[in-house]
Amino acid sequence: MAAAAAAHLAVASRPSSLSRKNSDKTKNPGSSVFHSSQRILLCTPSSSVSLRSAQIAATSPIEERRVDLDEQTQELCQKGDLELAMKSISSLTHENSSSLGAETFCYLLQLCAELRSLSHGKKLHSIISSSGIAIDSEVGSQLVFMYVKCGELGEGRRAFDRLPSRDHPFPWSLLMSKYADIGEFDESISLFIKMWESGTKPNSHTFSCILKCLAAIGSIRLGMTVHGYLQKLDLFRRSVAVGNAIIAFYSKCSSMNVARKVFDEMPLKDIVTWNSMIHGYVSNGFAKAACEFFTEMWASGMEIDLATMVSVIPACSKMGFLAEGQALHGHSIKSGFVKEVSLNNTLVDMYSKCRNVDNATQVFDKMGEKNIVSWTTMTSGFTINGAYQKAIALFEEMEAEGVELDLHFITSALHCCACSGSLNQGKHIHDYVVRNGLESNVFVANSLMDMYAKCGNMVDARLVFDCTSIKDIISWNTLIGGYSKNSLPNEALALFAKMQQHYKPNTITMACTLRASASLSALDKGREIHAHVVRSGYQECSFVANALVDMYAKCGALLLARRLFERIAVKDIFSWTVMIAGYGMHGHGREALATFKEMRGKGIKPDGVSFIALLYSCSHSGLVDEGWRFFNMMRNEFKIDPAVEHYACMVDLLSRAGRLSKAFKFIESMPIKPDATVWGALLCGCRSHRNVELAEKVAERVFELEPENTGYYILLANIYAEAEKWEAVKKLRQRIGFSGLKKNPGCSWIEIKSQVHIFVAGGKKSNLQSKEIESFLDGARRRMKEEGYAPRLRYALIKAEDEVKEEALCGHSEKLAIAFGILNTSEGKPIRVAKNLRVCGDCHEVAKFISYMTGREIILRDSNRFHHFQQGRCSCRGYW
DNA sequence: CTAGGGTTAG
Numbered sequence: 040m041a042a043a044a045a046a047h048l049a050v051a052s053r054p055s056s057l058s059r060k061n062s063d064k065t066k067n068p069g070s071s072v073f074h075s076s077q078r079i080l081l082c083t084p085s086s087s088v089s090l091r092s093a094q095i096a097a098t099s100p101i102e103e104r105r106v107d108l109d110e111q112t113q114e115l116c117q118k119g120d121l122e123l124a125m126k127s128i129s130s131l132t133h134e135n136s137s138s139l140g141a142e143t144f145c146y147l148l149q150l151c152a153e154l155r156s157l158s159h160g161k162k163l164h165s166i167i168s169s170s171g172i173a174i175d176s177e178v179g180s181q182l183v184f185m186y187v188k189c190g191e192l193g194e195g196r197r198a199f200d201r202l203p204s205r206d207h208p209f210p211w212s213l214l215m216s217k218y219a220d221i222g223e224f225d226e227s228i229s230l231f232i233k234m235w236e237s238g239t240k241p242n243s244h245t246f247s248c249i250l251k252c253l254a255a256i257g258s259i260r261l262g263m264t265v266h267g268y269l270q271k272l273d274l275f276r277r278s279v280a281v282g283n284a285i286i287a288f289y290s291k292c293s294s295m296n297v298a299r300k301v302f303d304e305m306p307l308k309d310i311v312t313w314n315s316m317i318h319g320y321v322s323n324g325f326a327k328a329a330c331e332f333f334t335e336m337w338a339s340g341m342e343i344d345l346a347t348m349v350s351v352i353p354a355c356s357k358m359g360f361l362a363e364g365q366a367l368h369g370h371s372i373k374s375g376f377v378k379e380v381s382l383n384n385t386l387v388d389m390y391s392k393c394r395n396v397d398n399a400t401q402v403f404d405k406m407g408e409k410n411i412v413s414w415t416t417m418t419s420g421f422t423i424n425g426a427y428q429k430a431i432a433l434f435e436e437m438e439a440e441g442v443e444l445d446l447h448f449i450t451s452a453l454h455c456c457a458c459s460g461s462l463n464q465g466k467h468i469h470d471y472v473v474r475n476g477l478e479s480n481v482f483v484a485n486s487l488m489d490m491y492a493k494c495g496n497m498v499d500a501r502l503v504f505d506c507t508s509i510k511d512i513i514s515w516n517t518l519i520g521g522y523s524k525n526s527l528p529n530e531a532l533a534l535f536a537k538m539q540q541h542y543k544p545n546t547i548t549m550a551c552t553l554r555a556s557a558s559l560s561a562l563d564k565g566r567e568i569h570a571h572v573v574r575s576g577y578q579e580c581s582f583v584a585n586a587l588v589d590m591y592a593k594c595g596a597l598l599l600a601r602r603l604f605e606r607i608a609v610k611d612i613f614s615w616t617v618m619i620a621g622y623g624m625h626g627h628g629r630e631a632l633a634t635f636k637e638m639r640g641k642g643i644k645p646d647g648v649s650f651i652a653l654l655y656s657c658s659h660s661g662l663v664d665e666g667w668r669f670f671n672m673m674r675n676e677f678k679i680d681p682a683v684e685h686y687a688c689m690v691d692l693l694s695r696a697g698r699l700s701k702a703f704k705f706i707e708s709m710p711i712k713p714d715a716t717v718w719g720a721l722l723c724g725c726r727s728h729r730n731v732e733l734a735e736k737v738a739e740r741v742f743e744l745e746p747e748n749t750g751y752y753i754l755l756a757n758i759y760a761e762a763e764k765w766e767a768v769k770k771l772r773q774r775i776g777f778s779g780l781k782k783n784p785g786c787s788w789i790e791i792k793s794q795v796h797i798f799v800a801g802g803k804k805s806n807l808q809s810k811e812i813e814s815f816l817d818g819a820r821r822r823m824k825e826e827g828y829a830p831r832l833r834y835a836l837i838k839a840e841d842e843v844k845e846e847a848l849c850g851h852s853e854k855l856a857i858a859f860g861i862l863n864t865s866e867g868k869p870i871r872v873a874k875n876l877r878v879c880g881d882c883h884e885v886a887k888f889i890s891y892m893t894g895r896e897i898i899l900r901d902s903n904r905f906h907h908f909q910q911g912r913c914s915c916r917g918y919w
Numbered sequence: 920c921t922a923g924g925g926t927t928a929g
Contacts, residue, residue: 149921152921153921180921181921184921184922187922188921208922209920209921209922210922212922212923213921213922214922215922216922216923217922242920242922242923243923244920244922244923245922245923246923247922247923247924248922248923248924250923250924251923251924278923278924279924280923280924281923281924282924283923283924283925284923284924285924286924286925287924287925309924310925311924311925312924312925313925314924314925314926315924315925316925317925318925318926319925344925344926345926346925346926347925347926348926349925349926349927350925350926350927352927353927356927379926380927381926381927382926382927383927384927384928385926385927385928386927387927388927388928411928412927412928413927413928414928415928415929416927416928418928419928419929446929447928447929448928448929449929450928450929451928451929454929482929485929486929
């Protein structure tokens with residue numbers, strides 16, 4: 040204020056009688072120019088002005104002409120007519136330009152700023168410079184203002200740096216806020232520091248801006264210092280904007296409690312105050328609090344504006360409050376907000392998230408103006424509601440219309456392809472990305488990788504990864520996770536090792552990597568990662584803790600899994616499910632049931648997945664009655680509609696128990712279409728209970744559903760072979776040959792001293808120690824006979840055709856791995872072997888005997904479950 | 920008191 044007055048004084052002290060005379064008129068330049076009716080009345084119609092200007096130029100003496108020129112230009116400025124104002128001073132030449140009052144230049148520059156007229160602004164700048172008069176801080180500030188408003192921040196900064204004095208906060212705050220707008224918070228903060236050091240007192244604008252910057256760089260401590268200082272100044276009580284800025288600061292720093300306290304203490308609140316609180320609650324994940332706050336705002340009689348609506352509607356979306364959302368929609372219609380694109384976009388989002396895709400589509404179709412956000416929102420709306428084809432159609436529509444698609448839209452479309460497994464559509468979008476040079480964007484690249492990974496195409500996912508120069512931690516995690524989920528654990532672990540040269544892994548990396556170790560059954564590797572987790576302090580993260588339990592369970596260390604499980608302070612539904620599944624795969628059905636009971640005792644409501652784990656546990660422990668009980672409990676008590684996985688568990692349960700025809704009838708009575716896993720479970724049952732007739736019937740259904748899955752053909756071939764139906768085996772073999780199918784080769788592996796050793800079919804050329812292994816197994820077999828072990832060996836298979844025989848040999852890979860383990864580990868240590876297919880019957884018997892013969896515990900994980908061999912017995916008790 | 924505080928999508 041003082042500085043402004045001084046500037047005015049400086050202007051007044053110029054040899055100009057008019058500036059003093061005019062000073063009452065010039066008090067309120069700027070935005071009021073267009074609104075003051077008094078000013079407009081004072082204005083002369085433009086035609087008469089130019090007439091007068093011509094008269095003046097012709098007749099007046101110099102002094103009078105100058106006065107009139109000042110007055111007349113200022114009047115034109117007040118009217119907002121920049122063109123005429125510029126024309127009126129165009130008669131000025133180099134020699135006499137200094138005769139125009141500085142105040143007039145202020146008027147002109149301000150009008151240029153408001154009208155964003157950079158060309159006139161620049162012209163004025165050059166006139167002022169060439170006039171030879173020194174640019175005082177008032178004119179200088181207007182120059183800064185003009186340049187900044189015209190989008191020339193750099194020029195504005197240069198003008199600022201040339202100011203003779205910078206004792207007014209205006210140009211400081213102006214630059215600070217523009218730097219903040221373009222994200223250069225550090226520059227803004229450094230200006231604030233310079234300002235502070237120069238002794239210029241910041242005002243409320245400056246403080247609003249610095250709080251915004253400090254929030255953006257996450258400097259909570261400094262922000263709190265500013266808050267404390269403002270409390271001493273009592274500034275935030277006098278300025279609502281400052282109070283609002285403090286609220287925004289705390290909400291951005293996730294301290295809604297403090298924000299609430301500030302809110303309560305503010306003596307003056309406006310609509311922005313309320314809106315800031317609502318937005319703060321929503322963006323910090325307190326959607327419910329946001330809704331409640333809105334209700335309070337409504338009740339207080341405060342006006343509701345567009346920003347309120349655009350903040351509170353997403354809160355309803357997050358909560359799934361359809362009725363409330365609809366009420367807000369109604370209010371928007373009444374208040375005319377439905378004209379706004381932004382509001383319609385939130386409505387489309389709200390209806391989509393509240394699972395009302397019809398209303399979402401209706402709003403979308405009806406909205407007058409659409410922007411790229413509308414299209415993006417509708418695309419993800421279709422995706423979350425499973426209407427993948429409609430989402431893809433939107434992409435095609437946009438592409439056909441030649442609309443320029445931004446990266447948000449592209450990532451949404453890719454996400455849709457990822458969710459629906461639409462590889463071809465995804466590739467099509469990839470083409471678009473390449474054509475439009477968007478592949479260097481890290482978000483797009485990450486979405487592409489995610490899409491390829493979810494579609495099971497890790498080769499292309501890797502290609503995108505390798506071609507992207509800019510990677511972030513999400514890129515690495517996406518690819519590692521993709522490898523883990525696509526059963527490529529070795530690739531996942533290799534990439535994890537490589538990643539550590541570039542990035543510190545985060546909790547998500549750990550969870551993905553643990554999953555890879557789990558699927559490899561690589562206990563040492565898992566332990567290594569566990570150590571990493573502890574060193575990084577990630578063990579408190581529930582994601583990681585659950586992954587650790589899962590890893591130990593899948594690596595056969597069930598006791599360790601249980602111990603870690605018990606250490607999880609807050610067990611969520613995932614923790615419980617993982618533990619129940621862990622017991623299930625080890626055949627500890629009773630413990631699984633007890634854990635489930637414990638979970639319910641803690642008030643955790645089971646979901647569909649936890650029931651899959653439970654039913655699976657029952658089937659692997661032969662708990663038929665219990666299985667039924669839980670299946671009914673799930674439907675009746677928890678109102679969960681069984682999914683195909685639940686049916687598969689039940690069929691498995693019945694089939695293992697030998698109730699094959701009941702299982703068959705059960706499948707036929709299913710309300711949903713059974714898939715290959717359901718029929719496949721029955722086919723397995725047919726094998727263990729040697730029912731060839733039913734097997735043939737069931738197999739046809741399976742082949743129809745999954746004609747490319749060779750595992751089922753081999754299963755049937757084995758069923759025939761075991762029944763010595765060689766003709767049938769031959770026919771089936773021909774059928775496989777005709778379709779040109781390749782089978783999944785069986786392999787087993789064992790980890791010794793962090794090194795994974797893999798054994799494949801036949802084991803011919805596989806290992807250095809193949810001789811020792813062979814002689815060990817020969818010895819074992821000899822002793823088996825000597826000790827009268829009934830060799831339930833499938834000798835019959837020897838008569839089989841090559842294809843089947845080879846399959847029988849594949850089964851031997853686990854024997855090789857077990858033998859290798861015994862030969863290379865010290866006595867008394869358990870042997871942990873994993874296999875990619877189900878264990879073969881012969882190997883199962885041999886493993887039992889080896890555990891008895893050597894006194895070693897053998898833990899074999901096959902594709903289906905764990906087998907703990909100890910003293911000649913297996914934990915599966917035949918349920919495999 | 921020309922500048923400041925609150926606005927949807929990945």
